[in-house]
Amino acid sequence: MTQHPPAERIVVLTGAGISKESGLETFRDADGLWSRHNIDDVCTPEGFLRDPMLVSRFYNGRRAELAGVEPNAAHRALAELEQAARDGSWDGELLIVTQNIDDLHERAGSRNVVHMHGELRRVRCMSCGATPECQGDCLPQTPCPACRHPTLRPDIVWFGEIPMHMARIDAALAACDRFVTIGTSGTVYPAAGFVAQVRDHADTLDINLEAPAIPTLFDRTLVGPATRMVPRWVAEILGS
Numbered sequence: 001m002t003q004h005p006p007a008e009r010i011v012v013l014t015g016a017g018i019s020k021e022s023g024l025e026t027f028r029d030a031d032g033l034w035s036r037h038n039i040d041d042v043c044t045p046e047g048f049l050r051d052p053m054l055v056s057r058f059y060n061g062r063r064a065e066l067a068g069v070e071p072n073a074a075h076r077a078l079a080e081l082e083q084a085a086r087d088g089s090w091d092g093e094l095l096i097v098t099q100n101i102d103d104l105h106e107r108a109g110s111r112n113v114v115h116m117h118g119e120l121r122r123v124r125c126m127s128c129g130a131t132p133e134c135q136g137d138c139l140p141q142t143p144c145p146a147c148r149h150p151t152l153r154p155d156i157v158w159f160g161e162i163p164m165h166m167a168r169i170d171a172a173l174a175a176c177d178r179f180v181t182i183g184t185s186g187t188v189y190p191a192a193g194f195v196a197q198v199r200d201h202a203d204t205l206d207i208n209l210e211a212p213a214i215p216t217l218f219d220r221t222l223v224g225p226a227t228r229m230v231p232r233w234v235a236e237i238l239g240s
């Protein structure tokens with residue numbers, strides 16, 4: 001059987017706004033996480049060196065919050081689009097690049113998901129590099145299940161660190177026909193620069209509760225809550 005390339009390749013970049021209606025906080029909205037926590041304390045390698053307990057508690061708290069929420073209609077619509085590619089009812093390919101450290105895309109059923117800022121459900125051993133699953137609390141003295149050293153840290157990309165999976169992301173951006181951002185303020189690089197990377201070869205769309213600060217950055221914008229706008233956009237793609 002010969003396989004032809006998909007007629008359409010889509011890269012979707014998601015940010016905290018897609019998980020907001022599930023009950024998780026964003027970062028930079030008025031009530032966001034960075035209004036109550038100091039980035040330098042909880043989201044930098046230096047902060048972790050200074051006070052590993054404070055940082056561990058911050059991420060343990062977020063892990064506990066995540067355990068109490070569910071994917072919403074926006075996560076589910078993206079999973080439905082990927083499923084349509086799998087069952088052949090849509091001749092396309094979808095890659096979700098997420099800045100989110102939650103696992104709501106996966107829990108909605110998406111499989112093609114790249115976590116460029118790491119994952120809350122994993123920790124990383126600074127001695128052996130293992131990335132074991134962590135469902136509950138993880139403290140600085142917790143031994144690594146692989147090497148037994150008490151050198152686990154959250155498997156999160158902190159400010160000043162290099163995002164994960166950039167080679168795969170860059171290749172997908174270079175090959176995509178459509179690029180869609182959902183629920184991101186577009187303030188943190190390199191993700192904020194993706195739209196400039198694809199503008200010469202892809203249609204670009206921004207879906208956000210608020211209109212973008214620079215409206216001309218995207219070919220098109222859909223302004224409204226992700227749970228309403230993403231299913232609408234997916235229905236458009238699937239022609240239903």
Ligand code: APR
Nearest residue numbers: 015016017020026027028099183184185188208209225226
């Ligand atoms: N539907 C759609 N968009 C929404 C919704 C919603 N229901 N609620 C909020 N938003 C939008 C906001 O308007 C804002 O533009 O989501 C965006 C959230 O922006 P940020 O809080 O800056 O989150 P994000 O863009 O994901 O942050 C990027 O910053 O601190 C780091 O590592 C962290 O990955 C994160 C990165």
